[in-house]
Amino acid sequence: MISLIHRYARAAVAACVLLAGAASANPVESTLANGLRVIVREDHRAPTVVAMVWYRAGSIDEVNGTTGVAHVLEHMMFKGTKTVPPGEYSRIIAAAGGRDNAMTSRDFTAYHAQLHKSQLELALRLEADRMANLQLTDEEFTKEIKVVMEERRLRTDDRANALLFEQLMSAALTANPYRTPVIGWMDDLVNMKPQDARDWYNTWYAPNNAVLVVVGDVVPKEVFALAQKYFGPVAMKTLPVRKPQLEPVQTAQRRVIVKAPAELPSVLMVWPVPVIRDPATDREPYALEVLGGILDGNGAARLPSKLVREDKIATSVGASYDSTVRGPGLFYLSGTPVAGRSASDIELALKRELQRVAEEGVSEEELKRVKAQVMAAQVFQRDSMFFQGMQIGTLEMAGISHKTVDLQLERLRSVTAPEVQAVARKYFNDDRLTVATLDPQPLSAVKPAAPSAGVRHAQ
Amino acid sequence: MRSKSLMTVFACVSALLAAVPAWAQLPIQSWQTKSGAKVVFVEARGLPMLDLSVDFAAGAAYDTRDKAGLAAFTQGMLRAGAGKLSEDDISRRMADVGAQFGGRLDTDRAGLTLRTLTSQPELEQALTVFTTVLQQPAFPADVLARDQTRTIGAIREALTKPETILSRTLYPLMYGTHPYGFPSSGDPETVAALTRNDLVAFYQRHYTARRATVAMIGDLTRAQAEAIAERVTAGLPAGAGTGSIPVVTPPLTGATREIAHPASQSHVGLGMPVLKRDDPDYFPLFVGNYVLGGGGFASRISDEVRQKRGLAYSAFSYFAPLQQAGPFMLGLQTRKDQAAEALAVVRATLEGFVKSGPTEDELVRAKQNIIGGFPLRIDSNRKILDNLAVIGFYNLPLTYLEDFVAAVDKTTTAQIRDAFTRRVDPARLITVVVGGDEARTAAAR
Numbered sequence: 001m002i003s004l005i006h007r008y009a010r011a012a013v014a015a016c017v018l019l020a021g022a023a024s025a026n027p028v029e030s031t032l033a034n035g036l037r038v039i040v041r042e043d044h045r046a047p048t049v050v051a052m053v054w055y056r057a058g059s060i061d062e063v064n065g066t067t068g069v070a071h072v073l074e075h076m077m078f079k080g081t082k083t084v085p086p087g088e089y090s091r092i093i094a095a096a097g098g099r100d101n102a103m104t105s106r107d108f109t110a111y112h113a114q115l116h117k118s119q120l121e122l123a124l125r126l127e128a129d130r131m132a133n134l135q136l137t138d139e140e141f142t143k144e145i146k147v148v149m150e151e152r153r154l155r156t157d158d159r160a161n162a163l164l165f166e167q168l169m170s171a172a173l174t175a176n177p178y179r180t181p182v183i184g185w186m187d188d189l190v191n192m193k194p195q196d197a198r199d200w201y202n203t204w205y206a207p208n209n210a211v212l213v214v215v216g217d218v219v220p221k222e223v224f225a226l227a228q229k230y231f232g233p234v235a236m237k238t239l240p241v242r243k244p245q246l247e248p249v250q251t252a253q254r255r256v257i258v259k260a261p262a263e264l265p266s267v268l269m270v271w272p273v274p275v276i277r278d279p280a281t282d283r284e285p286y287a288l289e290v291l292g293g294i295l296d297g298n299g300a301a302r303l304p305s306k307l308v309r310e311d312k313i314a315t316s317v318g319a320s321y322d323s324t325v326r327g328p329g330l331f332y333l334s335g336t337p338v339a340g341r342s343a344s345d346i347e348l349a350l351k352r353e354l355q356r357v358a359e360e361g362v363s364e365e366e367l368k369r370v371k372a373q374v375m376a377a378q379v380f381q382r383d384s385m386f387f388q389g390m391q392i393g394t395l396e397m398a399g400i401s402h403k404t405v406d407l408q409l410e411r412l413r414s415v416t417a418p419e420v421q422a423v424a425r426k427y428f429n430d431d432r433l434t435v436a437t438l439d440p441q442p443l444s445a446v447k448p449a450a451p452s453a454g455v456r457h458a459q
Numbered sequence: 460m461r462s463k464s465l466m467t468v469f470a471c472v473s474a475l476l477a478a479v480p481a482w483a484q485l486p487i488q489s490w491q492t493k494s495g496a497k498v499v500f501v502e503a504r505g506l507p508m509l510d511l512s513v514d515f516a517a518g519a520a521y522d523t524r525d526k527a528g529l530a531a532f533t534q535g536m537l538r539a540g541a542g543k544l545s546e547d548d549i550s551r552r553m554a555d556v557g558a559q560f561g562g563r564l565d566t567d568r569a570g571l572t573l574r575t576l577t578s579q580p581e582l583e584q585a586l587t588v589f590t591t592v593l594q595q596p597a598f599p600a601d602v603l604a605r606d607q608t609r610t611i612g613a614i615r616e617a618l619t620k621p622e623t624i625l626s627r628t629l630y631p632l633m634y635g636t637h638p639y640g641f642p643s644s645g646d647p648e649t650v651a652a653l654t655r656n657d658l659v660a661f662y663q664r665h666y667t668a669r670r671a672t673v674a675m676i677g678d679l680t681r682a683q684a685e686a687i688a689e690r691v692t693a694g695l696p697a698g699a700g701t702g703s704i705p706v707v708t709p710p711l712t713g714a715t716r717e718i719a720h721p722a723s724q725s726h727v728g729l730g731m732p733v734l735k736r737d738d739p740d741y742f743p744l745f746v747g748n749y750v751l752g753g754g755g756f757a758s759r760i761s762d763e764v765r766q767k768r769g770l771a772y773s774a775f776s777y778f779a780p781l782q783q784a785g786p787f788m789l790g791l792q793t794r795k796d797q798a799a800e801a802l803a804v805v806r807a808t809l810e811g812f813v814k815s816g817p818t819e820d821e822l823v824r825a826k827q828n829i830i831g832g833f834p835l836r837i838d839s840n841r842k843i844l845d846n847l848a849v850i851g852f853y854n855l856p857l858t859y860l861e862d863f864v865a866a867v868d869k870t871t872t873a874q875i876r877d878a879f880t881r882r883v884d885p886a887r888l889i890t891v892v893v894g895g896d897e898a899r900t901a902a903a904r
Contacts, residue, residue, distance in 0.1 A: 369551070
């Protein structure tokens with residue numbers, strides 16, 4: 001399960017990610033009077049259900065000085081309501097045979113429980129309760145903020161590649177909040193106050209800023225009735241106006257270097273590109289998805305095939321692009337050289353592969369292969385209720401209706417080789433590029449190692 | 460996210476197979492191929508797809524210390540060329556039909572997995588490539604050399620990470636010279652020394668049909684499944700194959716190691732060899748561990764370390780049952796100056812649990828989760844395939860899932876206390892702290 005969804009970290013199966021699971025017109029939707037949208041997808045293959053509440057409140061909605069508050073609130077949502085004591089939510093779900101978790105991304109915060117279908121009502125009752133009645137005490141906050149700081153240490157501060165990504169984003173973007181890490185800057189976490197979390201909750205946790213997604217062995221009208229029963233009484237709120245916060249045009253290449261303990265260097269590159277705003281009329285985002293697939297979407301894709309297997313200069317390479325996001329569109333390339341090769345060798349090789357698409361285009365065979373992946377992944381995804389729910393939720397959070405999934409699939413299949421070549425030509429010039437390079441530091445050079453005299457040996 | 464560590468997730472996947480209420484029996488079919496491979500199959504008509512795995516008793520435990528990494532390399536190189544297919548041919552042909560082709564290597568097992576559409580020509584093309592790779596691996600020398608370089612780089616990279624240093628210190632201390640203590644990816648030196656002949660010999664010895672388990676779930680009739688099982692195992696090396704995993708001799712005393720590291724957190728791990736797949740104490744230990752440290756936020760370790768004190772994002776315990784005694788592990792990561800405190804909390808929690816066992820109420824909640832959560836363990840083809848592969852490989856009864864529920868349900872607090880007292884002696888745990896509390900270490904000096 002993904003906690004902080006760092007989009008870059010997702011394998012760049014671009015096209016597949018977008019489309020997997022489309023298929024039927026089965027999801028049905030209803031909206032409560034308080035603005036809560038309820039989307040139900042029937043899947044009767046097993047007697048289970050996943051219930052997810054998605055809030056359109058992610059790190060993109062944060063302001064400076066309180067970065068990370070969306071994620072901190074996610075943690076606090078398990079710390080009790082007027083009627084459920086701290087920690088009890090998870091105990092109740094566990095005792096019902098369920099599994100629960102939550103995730104925060106740039107675009108959203110989502111809570112989910114997977115259970116036997118007979119326990120759906122319990123899950124919805126508890127979710128509705130914490131949508132309206134969270135008790136955010138100073139005592140619980142003081143303990144939990146420490147947990148979040150440990151999470152940041154574990155997942156970012158002590159991980160060279162996470163630091164690299166964090167620095168890349170803050171160099172590539174200047175105005176848009178996508179530039180700050182989802183988990184927040186450590187200093188903002190250190191200085192965060194319980195009231196910051198309360199303000200966040202009071203501002204964004206409202207039925208009219210949420211989508212309830214239920215996938216499983218259920219009857220939609222029964223789910224709608226349960227949703228009405230438990231979420232219906234929750235009052236709607238007036239939401240703040242969301243500003244576009246568009247990036248100023250980048251005029252020259254940007255570079256950043258990170259020094260951290262590691263053995264091998266690595267390089268991360270990003271260019272601004274468009275994303276889907278109108279699924280029916282946009283063309284370029286679909287071409288970019290296919291480009292991502294041709295570069296790194298399958299075992300035969302160009303980057304691993306050429307740089308890892310044929311030229312033997314990289315231990316790993318990647319391409320990543322997500323066309324359905326709230327913020328700016330970003331197309332990433334990444335690579336780690338084999339010992340004896342440098343980050344700049346990989347940087348040049350990655351750019352050369354883009355150049356090759358721009359100059360020579362792509363083959364019909366490659367295009368067909370990417371589309372075959374998409375079509376198969378669409379079937380495979382239906383094996384998992386959870387991922388079906390994820391697809392609906394992430395699209396809705398990006399402001400794109402889940403009802404356009406089939407349309408998007410059709411558009412993707414209509415992408416032509418010249419369209420792929422055209423986006424490769426148009427968007428990947430050096431003046432729009434930001435590069436982050438990891439300069440690996442030997443462990444001993446980072447800090448003097450503790451002397452072995454201090455080590456206690458048993459036996 | 461506020462979740463369990465990957466290790467915990469892995470432990471759950473491998474450690475429990477869960478229980479079957481009467482309303483949810485899984486119709487598992489099993490038979491043997493003419494070549495001697497065991498087959499476990501579930502017919503699932505819901506989606507036009509097939510999940511298939513073929514595993515061999517060829518995991519990292521079949522390595523020798525001077526060739527650590529050989530099992531992993533053999534498995535990894537299967538897809539590097541086979542029959543007349545080059546590495547790129549294999550990738551392309553699978554990708555052309557949208558198939559997902561993967562490998563599996565763990566301590567006991569090694570094998571290949573395939574997910575494909577069951578429509579034609581997709582199924583036929585995917586199976587043709589799968590079968591060729593399984594039965595005619597070429598182990599081309601140039602690809603071997605390339606991947607040795609890559610792997611050595613990856614190992615050196617991993618050796619800078621506290622979690623890798625932790626496991627590569629802890630496992631040899633727990634297992635001594637037993638292969639469960641070897642690093643499965645090998646050392647730079649042992650990987651550098653591997654030759655093509657080593658891989659060929661390992662494959663011939665261990666990838667025989669009689670050491671194979673075929674697991675399948677998907678949109679197939681029994682007759683189709685039988686034909687596929689025959690096909691993917693027919694050309695495997697003949698004979699019984701050789702190699703078995705020796706009995707584990709657990710260490711007589713505990714030990715503690717602290718290793719300096721510049722990371723901001725200490726990584727703390729404790730462990731000892733305990734549990735075999737067919738161990739008579741399996742259920743008391745498994746159910747008891749849910750209460751101790753396996754039940755996520757509902758567990759005592761998480762409650763003491765995380766919820767009450769905010770000391771760590773993840774704190775857990777698990778049993779990883781293997782063919783021979785697999786490890787009982789506890790772990791957490793915390794800011795360096797808190798490492799001693801967190802370790803003391805984990806130790807005290809464990810000691811209290813071993814001494815007194817769970818309360819009746821805790822046991823009820825554990826059973827509610829394990830039994831009530833059973834449907835979630837078999838609600839997708841992917842999950843069922845993983846269960847089938849384990850049932851087949853470890854020769855568990857086909858009623859294992861049903862038996863599991865009954866066994867969990869019958870477990871008592873007295874049995875748990877008794878099993879933990881006999882099997883988990885906290886004084887014999889191996890403790891490793893990577894990136895210890897430097898102030899404390901300096902003071903001790």
